[in-house]
Amino acid sequence: MFRIGIGHDTHRLVTARPLVLGGAVIPFERGSDGHSDGDALTHAITDAILGALCEADLGVHFPDTDPQWKDANSMQLLGRVVWLAHERGFEIANVDCNVMLERPKLREHIDAMRENLAKALNVEIGCVSIKAKTGEGLEAVGRGEAVTAQAVVLLRQS
């Protein structure tokens, strides 16, 4: 009846890359390194859905050795995994996420991210929670070297 999944993702922050989180482009002097658009939040949610389906992970479905996924739009990858869940007879019940980023402050972007994700997940915006945290100056996130995201997703039989 129900399936639960967990996702986690980290990207290094580098210059000359956009900072994309939950499909929103956040104005900042650095962005996520990575093969795709580096959207750590969307990757964590995608992995959580795959986990709930016992379907391995993002790297298995969209290998970064495949040029097809170079600079891929992560929201499209999420859409494919949501479609896979629907194929298996599941719909998204709700998603809860943490984004760990030292700078910039994400508060003013959270609702745009929730809206983008709700659309991709085919749920109401009230089913998508995103909490923004800092690293309190500690470790890679705290030093501003990385962005990390965590997600828990609940699927229910549709």
Ligand SMILES: [Zn+2]
């Ligand atoms: Zn990623």
